[in-house]
Amino acid sequence: MKSHVTFSKNQRHGIFLLSLLIIVLQCVYFFVDFSGEDIQTNKAEFVKFTNEIDSLKAIELEARKPKIFPFNPNFITDYKGSTLGMSNEEIDRLLNFRKQNRWINSSKQFQEVTQVSDSLLNSISPYFKFPEWVTNPKTVKSSYNNSYKTKPKTFAQKQDLNKATAKQLQAVNGIGEAFSKRIIKFRNKFKGGFIDDVQLQDVYGLTPQVIDKIKLDFTVKTPRNIQKINLNTATIDQLVTVQHIDYDLAHRIIEYRNLREGFKSFSELLKVKDFPLNKIKIIELYLQIDNTN
Template sequence: MKNLKSHFKFNKQERSGIFFLLLLLILVQIGYYVYRSYSSKVSGPLILESSLQVQVDSLKTIAAKNNKERVYPFNPNFITDFKGYSLGMTIEEIDRLHEYRKRNKFVNSAEEFQEVTKVSDSLLNVINKDFKFPEWTQNAKPKSTHESRSIKSEKVNKVVLKDLNTVTAQDLQKISGIGEKLSARIIKFRDRLGGFLIDEQLYDVYGLEKDVVKRTLKEFRVISKPKIVKINVNIATASELSKLIYLQKHVSESIVNYRNLNGSINSLNELSKIENFPIERIDRIALYLSL
């Protein structure tokens, strides 16, 4: 017991030292508490100035737009099942379009697209901004009342049409506006194609005015279609592709380069992404290509 008490006996100098040590510990604790209180106030939520915040929000908006997948214009005549589904079309709507195309017919406006597929107005308003139709369909003038009556009269009279694929140059020269040079050019163009597949290919003859084409199609139409072997765009060489009258050599080479970089072409509409591709002729070119 005596030895234990000896540990708690301090002289005056030792007691002063213990007192100052305790005082120092208390001051340190107070200082630490004050420091933590001040730090929490300083490190509170960062508030930006209004002008700086506007700039930050603007940069966020631009970044969000850049992150969105770019939608390329496309011809709705060549919508695949996957493309139609991604656009929000139902299976029935996609099937109606495909049945229409099987009859070798094309829609040339958003209104015709809705008439064929029966899509709702709300869906049409969303997707039609990306529709890309051939240029010549957009330049067609609306039929006047007089023209409409003439067409009805022709139907009543049941005009017998001649085959555009067997017509001679002399027959073509009977059409007002077609002379010796143009008739020869039409025949040459037809031979290079191997025969017209659709009536609208007559518009592609160089130098043939649209009004003259319309007059010609009142008497001549594609009746006997030629049998063609479609070119597989995923295995054909640039040389084979360039044999198609609508594809120039440098475009054919671009198609092969694009295919090599991307592995394969999954949709003919994907060709519109290729530089210098004649997108206004994609409906014609698609007649000669396969996947």
């Protein structure tokens, strides 16, 4: 035991210095104040600053979202449809509907054709922009009724639709600058202009009422010369040159013709599958029925 409790002189000095150091540190710990000043925060200002940061973040996120401008849903392309969130099937339904030369005139009809969900319709329908004659039909109807109070003009009194200027067309109630330019642009697509008044049906936005008003003052006096196609001998390549006839419809027309051993009248075309019934009069302009061949 003596060897464990007996220390040399140097060891005793070391123990003394260690004890002294411990005592000094304890005194410093108890008698010296190391605490700093308490930081005071203004809770109201802090909340205000936090809200400002959050609002700036929200503005930045909103700015990064793709901008949607008013548009006519009849002209949605594959790319436009995908950016709006439409599926490929929904876009195809719309494009197939338009291929029949039919038009969508309301948000409800858009959903019926494309079968989009209610949530998607609610998000994009506020941006739908339809022509004025769709959104304000009362004005068109009123002017249409007033136009029939005058005595109808004779053929000689009417102006030639193939020579009419935009300014002359604007004299018709319901035809503004946009419609008059659209009519002339469509007319100029064909060298020689219109073949018949019925082709006005192909001008986008013209309702039957507006077309009737145009025909009160204008008619085709100098029709475009065309070489009519014999419906009973026409090939597919010949038929597709006719307005509103594509390759699928041309193929079905020839199939029907072969089964029936030729057409006897244009009304038989209405029995062909998916034939555009409302365009029969326009299609007839390019065809003839000759059973001699």
